[in-house]
Amino acid sequence: MANDARTNVSKDLSQERQKRMIAEHFSKLARAPDEGRACAYTFVPGNLTELLNSFDVLPVLPEINALQSGMRGKSRDYIGLAEKLGHSEDVCTYVKCDLGMLKSGNIGPTGERLPDPNLLLLSYTGCFTFLKWFEILGQEYDCPVVMLHVPYQGDGKITNSMRKYVVDQLRNKVIPQLEEISGQPYDEDRLKEMLARSAQAEDDLVYVLESAKNKPSPIDAYFGGVYYIGPIFTAFRGTQDAVEYYRELRAEVEERVKLGKGPITPEGEMEEEKYRVVVEGPPNWTSFRQFWKMFSDEGAVVVASSYTKVGGVYDDGFRHDPSRPLESLADYCMGCYTNLNLPSRVDMLVRYVEDYQADGFLINSVKSCNSFSAGQLMILREVENRTGRPGGFVESDLVDPRYFSASNIKNRLESYFQMIDQKRERGRKSGQGD
Amino acid sequence: MEERMSTSASCLEGHAALVAEAEALWKDYSLTSVREWKKESGGIAIGYMPVYVPRELLWAQNALPVGILGGGDDLEIIRGDAYYQSYICHIPRSTIELGLNGSLDCLDGVLFPATCDVIRNLSGMWKMQFPDKLVRYLDVPQDFDPAMGGAFYRHELQEITESLPGIGGRSYDEDALRTAIQVYNESRQAVADLYDLRRREPWKIPTHELYVLLRAGMVLPPEEHTTMLRAYETAVSDDESRRPMDQARVLITGSFCEQPPLGLIKTLERAGCYIVDDDFVQVHRWIVGDIPVDGDPLGNLVTAYLENSIESPIRYIDDGVKGQGLVERVEHYGAEGVLFCAPSFCDPALLDQPMAVKAVEDAGIPWTAFKYSENSGQFQVIREQAGTFADSIKLWSGE
Ligand code: SF4
Numbered sequence A: 001m002a003n004d005a006r007t008n009v010s011k012d013l014s015q016e017r018q019k020r021m022i023a024e025h026f027s028k029l030a031r032a033p034d035e036g037r038a039c040a041y042t043f044v045p046g047n048l049t050e051l052l053n054s055f056d057v058l059p060v061l062p063e064i065n066a067l068q069s070g071m072r073g074k075s076r077d078y079i080g081l082a083e084k085l086g087h088s089e090d091v092c093t094y095v096k097c098d099l100g101m102l103k104s105g106n107i108g109p110t111g112e113r114l115p116d117p118n119l120l121l122l123s124y125t126g127c128f129t130f131l132k133w134f135e136i137l138g139q140e141y142d143c144p145v146v147m148l149h150v151p152y153q154g155d156g157k158i159t160n161s162m163r164k165y166v167v168d169q170l171r172n173k174v175i176p177q178l179e180e181i182s183g184q185p186y187d188e189d190r191l192k193e194m195l196a197r198s199a200q201a202e203d204d205l206v207y208v209l210e211s212a213k214n215k216p217s218p219i220d221a222y223f224g225g226v227y228y229i230g231p232i233f234t235a236f237r238g239t240q241d242a243v244e245y246y247r248e249l250r251a252e253v254e255e256r257v258k259l260g261k262g263p264i265t266p267e268g269e270m271e272e273e274k275y276r277v278v279v280e281g282p283p284n285w286t287s288f289r290q291f292w293k294m295f296s297d298e299g300a301v302v303v304a305s306s307y308t309k310v311g312g313v314y315d316d317g318f319r320h321d322p323s324r325p326l327e328s329l330a331d332y333c334m335g336c337y338t339n340l341n342l343p344s345r346v347d348m349l350v351r352y353v354e355d356y357q358a359d360g361f362l363i364n365s366v367k368s369c370n371s372f373s374a375g376q377l378m379i380l381r382e383v384e385n386r387t388g389r390p391g392g393f394v395e396s397d398l399v400d401p402r403y404f405s406a407s408n409i410k411n412r413l414e415s416y417f418q419m420i421d422q423k424r425e426r427g428r429k430s431g432q433g434d
Numbered sequence B: 001m002e003e004r005m006s007t008s009a010s011c012l013e014g015h016a017a018l019v020a021e022a023e024a025l026w027k028d029y030s031l032t033s034v035r036e037w038k039k040e041s042g043g044i045a046i047g048y049m050p051v052y053v054p055r056e057l058l059w060a061q062n063a064l065p066v067g068i069l070g071g072g073d074d075l076e077i078i079r080g081d082a083y084y085q086s087y088i089c090h091i092p093r094s095t096i097e098l099g100l101n102g103s104l105d106c107l108d109g110v111l112f113p114a115t116c117d118v119i120r121n122l123s124g125m126w127k128m129q130f131p132d133k134l135v136r137y138l139d140v141p142q143d144f145d146p147a148m149g150g151a152f153y154r155h156e157l158q159e160i161t162e163s164l165p166g167i168g169g170r171s172y173d174e175d176a177l178r179t180a181i182q183v184y185n186e187s188r189q190a191v192a193d194l195y196d197l198r199r200r201e202p203w204k205i206p207t208h209e210l211y212v213l214l215r216a217g218m219v220l221p222p223e224e225h226t227t228m229l230r231a232y233e234t235a236v237s238d239d240e241s242r243r244p245m246d247q248a249r250v251l252i253t254g255s256f257c258e259q260p261p262l263g264l265i266k267t268l269e270r271a272g273c274y275i276v277d278d279d280f281v282q283v284h285r286w287i288v289g290d291i292p293v294d295g296d297p298l299g300n301l302v303t304a305y306l307e308n309s310i311e312s313p314i315r316y317i318d319d320g321v322k323g324q325g326l327v328e329r330v331e332h333y334g335a336e337g338v339l340f341c342a343p344s345f346c347d348p349a350l351l352d353q354p355m356a357v358k359a360v361e362d363a364g365i366p367w368t369a370f371k372y373s374e375n376s377g378q379f380q381v382i383r384e385q386a387g388t389f390a391d392s393i394k395l396w397s398g399e
């Protein structure tokens, strides 16, 4: 998912595998036009990777390209170019970054040109901007756009009517379109095999994420977490590679738990876990390493995060289910984090603070993303009230470096960690008094 | 309620008085008229956010639909800013303010249609803040196939009908819905007639008046509002003192949710623009034409949504051509230029704008763009920009 910021440590097997998987995927994409292989652009939340793969259609995820551009220092120029072309400074920078990249030759993160899409699969899940993004791309490419409208969980639940609506669209719009662009008929058995592999990998991913309940936590579930979710959130869910990646990752994490080790950070292994926090909101990508370091330098570990649930929530028990292939794809889409209503998001975060024994809760509010950000200040107060643990709030952006003020964020984080200290101190004193 | 309206209507003298009455209704953020209506009728009141909800459904169950379009430039935001970051538009913070200061207490529930992520998330905030009220997110389909999007939407509407009796509304009744559809057909027609008159004789209907009348429709029962609009239409048609001026005919787009302050509309008119079409208070014009009264009324509401909605940034374009609806409106309304006038930080409007601009440019239509907030107080820059734009149009059309 992200370029690797964990540079000072020897690479784990899983890490090597992920690199290889990504490199191979991009090289397949580069060869796709020559080999006559179809590709579909689509989004991370509500992605239909198994379905695409079952037609041998290659997924391209513009959000991932945008975040990669952010990490590689390209996003400033891309965003600038899009704004010059008339896109407002107010809107999501992923869109502008993607457009800027497209207008600059569509060179992907590995330096190879990305193929034009044969299909824009508009999985409209949890974010209004997606709809506009692919309307915009629809004007740039001569290819069909297929809309998969994924209803929002306004009442905090998935109803039969919602499920039926999504399944009907899959059956009557998405699948016929994939048959058309791939020249292959829908093969449900193949899809089922892939879904079974998805579930296997999802089990291991959940183990990894929940390993952070240990003290010390063997992982950082936000900065480290974005690497762990990479394969399953993108082009690899349902592949054997993903199964193996998660098996290896799990074994590595099990080993760390056994040895009582903390997480790996940009500076190597964390020696002492001083603060355990839950984080809501996406990270900043342009200063990812620096942002992470602001936590790790203080001995702060993120033990759970909502961002690692944008491409699927699995720690509530959901698994892709080969016995009900399209229904489970529908449930997957509707269950992604930003498709949950605010009370459900609060419930999840409260549960994280409690289950992961966090000292506090922190929001990184990104300017780009109304889907995440609108309502976060209320979330902050609710989680604080319900858990009694301190909440913190910092602001940045995803890929627009103009909105990452390092000194400001650092100050806020430092005061936040001091607040946790004070609270502990008070707790200790009142404990002594008892 | 009829009585109240007819009594007050009989006291009205001409359009100025009507506009004054409409403005008083709009600016009464504590919704006195809604409270009175509830007391007199024994009905309930259901608020709704922009852009579109099928008000017929509510009215059929004795629920007065009450449009919540933010607090404009009148409301001092005391607590609302603590709920939103600076980079989020203004309407949700004034709406929360109205909720927290008790203005909306008389509402028995609020519908939050699927307009954008801000309104969507506000639905969850409302649930947390007002747990005793009916709060519903109304997911409107982005698939327009009757068997898929249509079936889903029908189910959404059914759920609304089922939720109303529990809070004091009447049970769903097909005939009552037919009657309500007829009532709103008349309302839509009255609005359409005013827009048409403005198209033909924009000097007769200044937009700052029309706008105020549309706002009154957010709180008035539909029949009363239609009566008001018709009375205004007669009054302005008869007013021979309103004579044409040398103004540029412009169409405004982008203001479908957070509303521009009235001062902004006046500023544009003073800067030399006749606004001949707009998307203000768009719930009145979302459905184009009449909805059939015969047959299955719920099905008719669904079909109207799928097939007869206007082109909008919040509605997926599907097989349509982006911006074509806008260009057609420019032609139909005889506009000489387009003002892209969107609220700051409004994702749907601003993400849509470059595509709409392209369509307008391809059609050779002049345009300009600016942003506002519902509580903007300074219009000097916009005034100059609109003035220059109007002048250039007049110059151009004079050539
Ligand atoms: S608004 Fe948020 S969820 Fe939507 S594309 Fe932008 S970053 Fe992603």
Ligand code: SF4
Binding pocket: B089, B090, B091, B092, B115, B116, B117, B118, B119, B257, B258, B343, B345, B346, B347, B348, B349
């Ligand atoms: S003004 Fe725009 S962004 Fe704000 S609530 Fe309305 S539609 Fe959403």
